[in-house]
Amino acid sequence: MRVKAVLSGAATLMCAAASILPTAVATAADCPDVEVIFARGRFEPPGIGRIGDAFVGALRSKTPKSVGVYGVNYIADWDIVPGANDMSRHMQYMATNCPNTRQVPGGYSLGAAVVDVVVGATESQFGFNNPLPPSVAPHVAAVAVFGNGTRSIFGPVSAANSPLYGAKTIDQCNVDDPICNGIDPNTLVGNWSSHLQDAYIDSGLVDQAAQFTADRL
Numbered sequence: 001m002r003v004k005a006v007l008s009g010a011a012t013l014m015c016a017a018a019s020i021l022p023t024a025v026a027t028a029a030d031c032p033d034v035e036v037i038f039a040r041g042r043f044e045p046p047g048i049g050r051i052g053d054a055f056v057g058a059l060r061s062k063t064p065k066s067v068g069v070y071g072v073n074y075i076a077d078w079d080i081v082p083g084a085n086d087m088s089r090h091m092q093y094m095a096t097n098c099p100n101t102r103q104v105p106g107g108y109s110l111g112a113a114v115v116d117v118v119v120g121a122t123e124s125q126f127g128f129n130n131p132l133p134p135s136v137a138p139h140v141a142a143v144a145v146f147g148n149g150t151r152s153i154f155g156p157v158s159a160a161n162s163p164l165y166g167a168k169t170i171d172q173c174n175v176d177d178p179i180c181n182g183i184d185p186n187t188l189v190g191n192w193s194s195h196l197q198d199a200y201i202d203s204g205l206v207d208q209a210a211q212f213t214a215d216r217l
Contacts, residue, residue, distance in 0.1 A: 031098035032068030039111030058210035
């Protein structure tokens, strides 16, 4: 039932706030030392989004290892289930085909809720049909989430509280961000800028998460 709460509650939270492609078989040469698997925020165009881009750039500046990127394939409107299924599928693919690649799942805003489902759900339910097997956990170096609204309402199933991934997780919440600090209807509009991408990038929280990740590679 907690996963159901995440799936429905995260969608409601983000709305209040404002076909999977086949993957070719990898060869050793295709496998980076590190891969960031990032779910962008709501309404951002396909890719990893501005925070994802900033995070990858900062991480590359902090490690000599090669850093690959995978943008989670979902519409990023309100439904996090397609993103969770895609992220989980790709992580499992990488664990099998690039076993030496250190994986770094991450997400911003709606994308952070995607990550919460992937690392928190242990069985198929409510449309999420591709849970991670425990064997994937050793391949994950770190988990990085930003502006994670799920944690303020459904903390027990947020990434930071996952038995397998919690110790590897950095959950960044900007000062006065009404999404991850808990929505107050009286301050949501006034503090909205604290949730936006520039606020996370300019505050140094993205760089801090990159350092946290680099230290665990």
